[in-house]
Amino acid sequence: MxxxxxxxxxxxxxxxxxxxxxxxxxxxxxxxxxxxxxxxxIVSYPYSWDHSEENYIINKFEFRLPLKKAASFFVFESPSVVQSLVHSLKYDGNQKVGKWIVDFYMDDKKKVFFEGLDIMVPVPLHPKRNKERGYNQVDVLCESIEGCTNIIYQKNAVQRVKYTTSQTKKTREQRLKSMKGVFNIPDPAVINDKNILIVDDVLTTGATIESLGNTLTESGAKSISILSIAVKM
Known part of the structure; x- marks a missing residue:
């Protein structure tokens, strides 16, 4: 056999x-x-997964969005291995990349990051974009994280109700303008008084996260934290 x-x-x-x-x-x-x-x-995120003064992402959102915790697996550069990984996950249908990241990089030290966080939500795709791609690129990543930690993945807690064109080449100001009124919370009870972790693929200007984080806070979230696959520094 x-x-x-x-x-x-x-x-x-x-x-x-x-x-x-x-x-x-x-x-x-x-x-x-x-x-x-x-x-x-691969270039890993060089800062601790904690709320230290040296945490680049925490400092990036200062005066924009109060954060409880923030971390990223990798640093995004172009061209780079990380860029190819994200491209494979996002555009080539290789959803296994999300599980691979967790399998290789989620050690016990990183698991501590999820303590005190209640639910995890993805940056949602608009239904039109989701139909084009067939999936949200961070789904498998979130499912894999849920499988090895105590945080709950609320896949549908947030809706993207406004279609936006690609944000890749836009300035921060252009992104902020285009992100107004993009997100909706269909059932605020799901996120009310919860410590929420937002998960995204690549963190660049932070305009999308800022918009989503503020929407969640206005709908009753207790705190906001961020985790991305990669961050552009």
Whole structure:
């Protein structure tokens, strides 16, 4: 039976070879999503996952959105391995990237970050964008985090009611203007008096998070925290 399984795996791998999300080389045994070479090129978030004065994200939102906690797995640069990972997750349908990130980078020290947080919400996609893409890119990440911590994932706690064009090349001022009235809380009781963690893919100007965080606060959230896959510094 073992030999049959190995044969099946060999045939499947030959027909559907897995390649590195960054350099496209064939992955070897023991490699997943990235080859070992590219894996070691990843730049992790250099600050502690706590509310220290050195926390870049906490300081980024000073006077904009009071934060309880803030963290990111990686630093976003272009071009980079992290950029390829995000692109693979967001545009190539490779949802497994979210689980891979948690499997490789969620150690016990990082799990402490989620203590004292009640629910986790994604930055939601507009229904039109969700239909185009077929999924929210942070879903699997959030589900994987929920599976190894005590935080609850409330996938539908927030709705995106206003369609916005891509924010990638917009300035902070343009993003802030376009983000007005974008989000809605269908059932405020779900988030009322809760310590909420907002999860996003890439944190750039922070305009989207700022808008969503303020909407949640105005609807009764007790506190706001942020977690992103990557942050542009």
């Amino acid at each position: 073992h030999n049959i399984t190995k044969l099946f795996d060999l045939i499947f791998y030959s027909l559907f070879p897995k390649t590195c999300a960054h350099c496209d080389t064939l992955l070897k045994k023991g490699e997943d999503t990235l080859c070992f070479k590219c894996h070691f090129e």
